[in-house]
Amino acid sequence: KAGVTQTPRYLIKTRGQQVTLSCSPISGHRSVSWYQQTPGQGLQFLFEYFSETQRNKGNFPGRFSGRQFSNSRSEMNVSTLELGDSALYLCASSLGVGDNEQFFGPGTRLTVL
Amino acid sequence: GENVEQHPSTLSVQEGDSAVIKCTYSDSASNYFPWYKQELGKRPQLIIDIRSNVGEKKDQRIAVTLNKTAKHFSLHITETQPEDSAVYFCAALRSNYQLIWGAGTKLIIKP
Numbered sequence: 001k002a003g004v005t006q007t008p009r010y011l012i013k014t015r016g017q018q019v020t021l022s023c024s025p026i027s028g029h030r031s032v033s034w035y036q037q038t039p040g041q042g043l044q045f046l047f048e049y050f051s052e053t054q055r056n057k058g059n060f061p062g063r064f065s066g067r068q069f070s071n072s073r074s075e076m077n078v079s080t081l082e083l084g085d086s087a088l089y090l091c092a093s094s095l096g097v098g099d100n101e102q103f104f105g106p107g108t109r110l111t112v113l
Numbered sequence: 114g115e116n117v118e119q120h121p122s123t124l125s126v127q128e129g130d131s132a133v134i135k136c137t138y139s140d141s142a143s144n145y146f147p148w149y150k151q152e153l154g155k156r157p158q159l160i161i162d163i164r165s166n167v168g169e170k171k172d173q174r175i176a177v178t179l180n181k182t183a184k185h186f187s188l189h190i191t192e193t194q195p196e197d198s199a200v201y202f203c204a205a206l207r208s209n210y211q212l213i214w215g216a217g218t219k220l221i222i223k224p
Binding site: 034043045048056071105107 | 144212224
């Protein structure tokens, strides 16, 4: 079974631009979660989607948004980029919500100049 | 709000010694507690988890203990090896099915 994939793997943007990141979950997985990880920081939860519905949301500004499609693929969008948005963005998929193992993708490294 | 506190932030142990990482949670309704390991440059991976109906779970050199009354759970690694060097994250599942993560512990194994 193919693992979680994320595209693109690396991205360089300038302040004020917007960016869209994509995550393809493991086949059969219906839940996708997004995390922001900066050097020395932990896993900051952004949001979780299940069956195209946002189930939970972390403490991030409204510039961060996401969606999930009927095939469980998910995208997250960051508008009006700031320097502090530079980070590794990880997505994780699981069979469902709750006590299911999360399988992480390789991440998208976003650099904002 | 609900949070998970993880200690220590950095732990350095001699190869062959044991390592213990502790997490405390605040939501008494939490019933699932996973531990993830993230090696340098790699993605986090589940190494062990425990549900609230058991007090301890073991898998070879690693074990997790849960004290529901005190609302804390711990990861124990025995006979540490160089490949145990990584950042370890604990998490607790809230009643709304959201995982709340600890800040992570960097484990350093000294040769």
